[in-house]
Amino acid sequence: MAHVEQLVGSYRAWAANGASGAPSWLKDLREGGIARFHDLGFPNMKQEAWRFTSVAPIAEGSFELAQPPARTPKLDDIRPFLLFETGYRLVFLDGFFQPSLSTPFFDDIQSLAHVVAHRQDLVRQHLGTYAATQDRPFSALNTAFVHEGAFVHVPAKATIAEPIQLLFLASGAKQVVSHPRNLVVIEREARASIVETYASLGQGPYWTNSVTEVVVGEGARVDYHRVQRESERAYHVATTQTHQGRDSTVHLHTVAFGAALARHDIGAVMAGPGGTLILNGLYLLAGQQHADHHTTIDHAADHCESHEYFNGVLDEKSRGVFTGRIIVRPGAQKTDSKQTNNNLLLSTDAHADSQPQLEIYADDVKCTHGSTVGPLDPRALFYLRSRGVGEAEARRLMTYGFAAEILGRMDVAALRAELDRIVRDRLAA
Amino acid sequence: MPGHGTRDTGHALLEVKGLRVAVAGNEILKGVDLAIREGEVHAIMGPNGSGKSTLAQVLAGHPAYTVLAGSAKYEGKGLLSMKPEERARAGVFLAFQYPVEIRGITNSYFLRSALNALRRERGEPELDPIDFLQVLEQKLKAIGWDDSMMNRPVNEGFSGGEKKRNEILQLAVLEPRLAILDETDSGLDIDALKTVAHAVNQLRGPKRSFLIVTHYQRLLNHITPDVVHVLADGRIVKSGGPELAHELEAKGYDWLRDAAMVS
Ligand SMILES: Nc1ncnc2c1ncn2[C@@H]1O[C@H](COP(=O)(O)OP(=O)(O)O)[C@@H](O)[C@H]1O
Numbered sequence: 010m011a012h013v014e015q016l017v018g019s020y021r022a023w024a025a026n027g028a029s030g031a032p033s034w035l036k037d038l039r040e041g042g043i044a045r046f047h048d049l050g051f052p053n054m055k056q057e058a059w060r061f062t063s064v065a066p067i068a069e070g071s072f073e074l075a076q077p078p079a080r081t082p083k084l085d086d087i088r089p090f091l092l093f094e095t096g097y098r099l100v101f102l103d104g105f106f107q108p109s110l111s112t113p114f115f116d117d118i119q120s121l122a123h124v125v126a127h128r129q130d131l132v133r134q135h136l137g138t139y140a141a142t143q144d145r146p147f148s149a150l151n152t153a154f155v156h157e158g159a160f161v162h163v164p165a166k167a168t169i170a171e172p173i174q175l176l177f178l179a180s181g182a183k184q185v186v187s188h189p190r191n192l193v194v195i196e197r198e199a200r201a202s203i204v205e206t207y208a209s210l211g212q213g214p215y216w217t218n219s220v221t222e223v224v225v226g227e228g229a230r231v232d233y234h235r236v237q238r239e240s241e242r243a244y245h246v247a248t249t250q251t252h253q254g255r256d257s258t259v260h261l262h263t264v265a266f267g268a269a270l271a272r273h274d275i276g277a278v279m280a281g282p283g284g285t286l287i288l289n290g291l292y293l294l295a296g297q298q299h300a301d302h303h304t305t306i307d308h309a310a311d312h313c314e315s316h317e318y319f320n321g322v323l324d325e326k327s328r329g330v331f332t333g334r335i336i337v338r339p340g341a342q343k344t345d346s347k348q349t350n351n352n353l354l355l356s357t358d359a360h361a362d363s364q365p366q367l368e369i370y371a372d373d374v375k376c377t378h379g380s381t382v383g384p385l386d387p388r389a390l391f392y393l394r395s396r397g398v399g400e401a402e403a404r405r406l407m408t409y410g411f412a413a414e415i416l417g418r419m420d421v422a423a424l425r426a427e428l429d430r431i432v433r434d435r436l437a438a
Numbered sequence: 439m440p441g442h443g444t445r446d447t448g449h450a451l452l453e454v455k456g457l458r459v460a461v462a463g464n465e466i467l468k469g470v471d472l473a474i475r476e477g478e479v480h481a482i483m484g485p486n487g488s489g490k491s492t493l494a495q496v497l498a499g500h501p502a503y504t505v506l507a508g509s510a511k512y513e514g515k516g517l518l519s520m521k522p523e524e525r526a527r528a529g530v531f532l533a534f535q536y537p538v539e540i541r542g543i544t545n546s547y548f549l550r551s552a553l554n555a556l557r558r559e560r561g562e563p564e565l566d567p568i569d570f571l572q573v574l575e576q577k578l579k580a581i582g583w584d585d586s587m588m589n590r591p592v593n594e595g596f597s598g599g600e601k602k603r604n605e606i607l608q609l610a611v612l613e614p615r616l617a618i619l620d621e622t623d624s625g626l627d628i629d630a631l632k633t634v635a636h637a638v639n640q641l642r643g644p645k646r647s648f649l650i651v652t653h654y655q656r657l658l659n660h661i662t663p664d665v666v667h668v669l670a671d672g673r674i675v676k677s678g679g680p681e682l683a684h685e686l687e688a689k690g691y692d693w694l695r696d697a698a699m700v701s
């Protein structure tokens with residue numbers, strides 16, 4: 010409990026100084042967040058949603074609130090994490106916006122701290138509206154520290170051709186926590202593609218606690234990609250919450266390579282009829298890494314379609330957890346929902362937990378789910394060898410295929426190529 | 439061998455002697471003798487469960503099958519001690535009765551990896567995707583495919599017939615010296631059967647031999663074998679010319695099975 014008090018203390022100090030100039034609605038939002046976090050405390054493994062994941066290293070660790078970095082990185086330092094040098098991008102270091110490395114677009118692709126002052130009504134309307142905090146201590150804590158992060162607004166019928174890059178770097182030098190808070194508003198019939206990346210310049214332990222809310226208007230489409238390649242000693246806790254209007258399309262891709270301990274809560278609410286959702290995820294872990302993906306797809310309206318694919322590749326002593334909750338609300342007729350989670354265990358010490366949770370309250374629906382946990386298919390291994398491919402290469406090829414299945418669904422070629430390269434590097438090691 | 443007297447002195451590509459094989463603790467092959475010379479097409483027929491696939495798989499090196507006794511020489515060398523990939527690189531190819539899916543790997547990537555593994559063995563330069571496409575194009579035509587099947591994961595969602603055609607495509611691209619076809623005809627409609635047979639006939643040549651495993655004679659209406667063997671209860675109980683296939687079609691297998699039991 011000591012650590013909860015420490016975090017609340019650091020919130021009080023921060024609210025009194027650094028954040029004292031905020032408008033009152035924002036102060037209220039933060040106060041609500043800290044009160045909730047104080048009530049809830051850190052989750053424990055007796056709670057259903059945390060059965061397989063202990064956050065003790067975070068709860069018992071000591072993380073100071075990140076301070077503005079002393080030095081701004083050079084473009085050369087961040088180039089390894091950029092897919093394109095053109096297009097719009099927002100770069101953050103330890104949670105702080107880096108204007109000299111960013112290419113914002115007026116008040117539409119901007120730092121959240123900036124637009125809170127300039128587009129108050131829009132921000133106020135959406136911020137904190139979608140990501141739940143009632144039973145989500147980390148989300149509540151992030152809300153307490155709401156200040157900085159990425160803001161993307163695409164006006165009705167507009168299309169942003171090139172993917173927008175949101176890059177969250179940790180300096181990785183000190184044991185600090187940052188709480189990036191991102192808000193993405195895609196207005197009706199607008200279209201955008203976004204790549205949100207978490208990475209580190211240093212190797213040290215730190216904690217990222219991010220929340221991203223994505224609102225997608227009627228007939229709009231967003232291709233949202235999230236790449237978590239934090240330092241292998243990092244703690245990464247994140248929430249991604251989407252909210253879809255009528256006839257909208259969300260393709261949400263998420264890839265987790267990094268962090269010692271990672272927990273990603275993904276929530277998708279299909280609030281209007283005719284929506285389409287693809288939730289496509291990969292986790293590739295080794296060593297002692299632990300990654301927990303907790304997904305909730307909420308079919309709140311009729312005639313929506315959701316396809317969820319998660320593949321895990323687990324080597325050495327790593328552990329992957331996947332929970333796929335699908336809720337079909339009363340009246341969400343003609344829901345078409347498909348979920349698969351396949352886990353490949355590359356070592357006898359690796360472990361995977363996979364649990365689908367279907368809650369169906371409508372009768373005219375199609376819901377399927379399937380999950381697998383196991384080693385490489387020996388039949389496929391023999392098939393490849395019988396064609397002349399050596400055993401080691403055949404194993405690599407099949408493992409790569411497990412990842413490629415997920416990467417292949419991504420539309421951004423440069424991202425696919427970069428992730429493909431990372432996967433190949435990891436498999437060659 | 440009937441009608442092929444000139445080859446009698448030919449070089450034996452595969453020579454199997456007294457082969458006994460067990461799987462899951464059961465002896466399935468109980469002493470198989472078989473010699474295939476260069477350029478010959480042999481057919482193995484027999485009732486379900488007689489051990490045809492076991493023979494095919496053991497020749498390809500499947501690790502689930504235990505060799506209890508006997509030998510198999512390929513190009514004069516001991517085949518049974520070679521790894522599956524070494525056999526493939528030496529020119530042995532098995533068209534599977536049940537082709538396997540490989541998730542996430544496209545058919546074209548798979549086939550290029552396989553071809554390059556063989557080329558490395560032969561000291562030839564590897565093919566990049568562009569060069570490979572050229573090789574592929576001609577081979578695809580032979581089985582009546584365009585390249586749309588090539589960008590799909592290997593055998594995933596393929597119909598039974600598509601899987602079998604895919605095996606023949608691999609055969610055409612990898613150009614083995616000994617091609618073993620395990621029930622490639624089963625599950626094919628007549629058009630697909632003709633396409634497959636045509637592709638195989640085009641690949642026939644003085645340096646390439648075939649071992650065609652089939653339950654029915656209908657494939658042999660389109661591919662005329664030099665020798666037909668009957669496998670029953672783990673032994674070759676009869677060998678003969680193409681006419682033996684017709685005899686089997688007319689009489690069934692029971693008379694042979696009974697013969698095998700008695701012996
Ligand atoms: N992997 C295996 N595990 C257990 N039994 C097997 C296996 N493969 C074949 N068998 C058994 O061996 C016998 C011969 O099978 P098979 O070679 O497939 O026959 P065929 O191809 O002639 O129909 C059958 O009784 C079958 O059940």
Ligand SMILES: [Mg+2]
Pocket residue numbers: 490491492535620621
């Ligand atoms: Mg068989």
